[in-house]
Amino acid sequence: MKTQNLIQDLQLTITNWKQQQMTIAFVPTMGNLHAGHLELVKAAKKKADKVVVSIFVNPTQFSKDEDFENYPHTEQQDIEALITNNVDLLFLPLIKEIYHSQTKTIITVADISNLHCGQTRIGHFSGVATIVCKLLNIVHPDSIFFGEKDFQQLAVIRLMVRDLNISVNVESVAIIRESDGLAMSSRNSYLTIQQRLIAPKLYQTLCNARDKIMQQQSDFREIEEQQKQYLTTAGFKVDYFSICRVNDLLLANKNDKKLVILTAATLGKPRLIDNICITLES
Numbered sequence: 001m002k003t004q005n006l007i008q009d010l011q012l013t014i015t016n017w018k019q020q021q022m023t024i025a026f027v028p029t030m031g032n033l034h035a036g037h038l039e040l041v042k043a044a045k046k047k048a049d050k051v052v053v054s055i056f057v058n059p060t061q062f063s064k065d066e067d068f069e070n071y072p073h074t075e076q077q078d079i080e081a082l083i084t085n086n087v088d089l090l091f092l093p094l095i096k097e098i099y100h101s102q103t104k105t106i107i108t109v110a111d112i113s114n115l116h117c118g119q120t121r122i123g124h125f126s127g128v129a130t131i132v133c134k135l136l137n138i139v140h141p142d143s144i145f146f147g148e149k150d151f152q153q154l155a156v157i158r159l160m161v162r163d164l165n166i167s168v169n170v171e172s173v174a175i176i177r178e179s180d181g182l183a184m185s186s187r188n189s190y191l192t193i194q195q196r197l198i199a200p201k202l203y204q205t206l207c208n209a210r211d212k213i214m215q216q217q218s219d220f221r222e223i224e225e226q227q228k229q230y231l232t233t234a235g236f237k238v239d240y241f242s243i244c245r246v247n248d249l250l251l252a253n254k255n256d257k258k259l260v261i262l263t264a265a266t267l268g269k270p271r272l273i274d275n276i277c278i279t280l281e282s
């Protein structure tokens with residue numbers, strides 16, 4: 001695996017591959033890689049001749065009171081995992097390679113960025129959209145891969161790619177879970193032993209809500225309140241628990257058929273997010 005820190009060097013390699021008619025799949029990450037990231041790499045390998053992974057902890061998607069400074073850096077371990085998974089190129093830029101001090105442009109995908117996580121993580125999705133757009137312009141891949149755990153992020157990126165006519169296929173990979181149902185996340189490493197035992201309840205509430213919907217319970221707001229109560233009693237501080245329409249992530253009602261239940265809650269220090277999709281018969 002090649003590791004490159006400079007845009008110029010990366011682009012020489014990419015140009016060379018493109019001249020040989022090779023296709024390129026790209027997996028952007030912030031490092032601290034777990035099995036969920038490696039599933040993205042595996043899916044990318046199936047899709048293209050060359051796989052590029054970036055590790056860049058993007059400062060603009062963290063607000064002042066968030067964990068940018070303490071975000072886990074496990075570079076050596078990450079590099080070994082990428083080599084084992086036959087990644088062709090790792091892009092590992094410094095902050096100054098990506099953002100110069102005169103940066104004036106920020107990308108904001110309206111409306112959807114203000115929902116759910118966007119209500120408390122002000123500016124987060126603009127930070128994500130901007131870095132993903134920059135990375136797309138740097139790497140010029142044929143396809144880019146995201147995990148479905150960050151469901152709202154995926155929706156924001158799909159809209160940005162559509163609206164800015166970016167020529168790339170956005171591919172998504174299902175959530176990878178621990179054996180007790182907890183969705184894999186870099187932030188799980190912040191959980192204490194005690195919190196780790198409680199954490200799977202987040203997924204359990206999603207399953208409970210899904211089961212109630214499948215059993216024809218049609219008061220979605222009541223289902224949301226019950227599950228929030230359950231999580232609060234278990235020790236979570238619930239940010240949101242919302243039964244939404246897949247297409248725009250607005251609150252769903254009983255006539256909607258394609259649903260996603262989105263939740264975020266803090267358990268001690270870490271903030272966990274998860275989701276589950278449901279398609280009802282028409």
Ligand code: PAF
Binds near residue numbers: 029058
């Ligand atoms: O999902 C992530 O790890 C990040 O938000 C991403 C897409 C790499 C942008 O920094």
